[in-house]
Amino acid sequence: MEIKEHFKGLLKMLPWDRFSTDIVKSLSENCCDRLTGKIENYDFRDTENLKGYEIELLYAALSYVFAEFARHERSSQDFIQFLTQECEIDEGKSKVATECYERYFSQIRLALLNIGNHLPHVTDVKWKIDYIIKSNTYEHSSGPVFRIGLKTEQYNEETEHSGRKVLHFTCTSQELQDLVYKLKDVVRHCQKLSTEH
Known part of the structure; x- marks a missing residue:
């Protein structure tokens, strides 16, 4: 499995020091809820005085990574290793995103399988x-x-x-x-x- 360089670079480039652990947790849960169809849209306004486009970029990159890792049935160990080593995200924030990935993994897989008309x-x-x-x-x-x-x-x-x-x-x-x-x-x-x- 190969993550597109655009998203890997995006995750490296984002100002992670400005994102609190709570924001990463909230965004990760919202990404997973969106991927599983539990919510339609996410409101990016009023997020601790961060620039809206930074939150949107993080949301897009996390959504892509969650979907790709679930689609290829990658383990949570692979997920945290990707975030910490390849994207150089600190371990605390990576762990929060990985816990969310573990919780939603099977639901995301089912949602991805549900796309289309159920052809094998x-x-x-x-x-x-x-x-x-x-x-x-x-x-x-x-x-x-x-x-x-x-x-x-x-x-x-x-x-x-x-x-x-x-x-x-x-x-x-x-x-x-x-x-x-x-x-x-x-x-x-x-x-x-x-x-x-």
């Missing part, structure tokens, strides 16, 4: 190659057989938790090549759409 998304791929030497149905071998397992994760509205499934299929070398070409075509099409907008 691929989280991992396992594969192996088999070669059929002799079979009572084949007179000659047509090459290797690829056994592929796509691990997927999908939000279940009834249980309000994410469910994991593995989709297994086998294919020949030619069928696998066709699949790869089609996937590359989809990626090119998506990239083209994103550059047009």
Whole structure:
């Protein structure tokens, strides 16, 4: 997982000495509440005489970091290490944000999984190659057989938790090549759409 340099630089650049632990705690909780859909907006006015844009920048950066770490299922140890070592934030304020991350982790994950129409998304791929030497149905071998397992994760509205499934299929070398070409075509099409907008 890689956090965009823009947000990492933003967190380093902010005047952390002007943010009290209470402000960091309040902003962290509000970021998590916003990510989980508990609140709609946060009022940045009247926050201990701090400049509004500083609070807004901190809020945006923290929201991004909370979402990315939860999306990649990173531990609270990784979270505090990122804040203290890579962003050079003092340990007290990092600990407050990390405690909030621990409390809201599963709720943020569910909210992120709830985006869209609950289609499963691929989280991992396992594969192996088999070669059929002799079979009572084949007179000659047509090459290797690829056994592929796509691990997927999908939000279940009834249980309000994410469910994991593995989709297994086998294919020949030619069928696998066709699949790869089609996937590359989809990626090119998506990239083209994103550059047009």
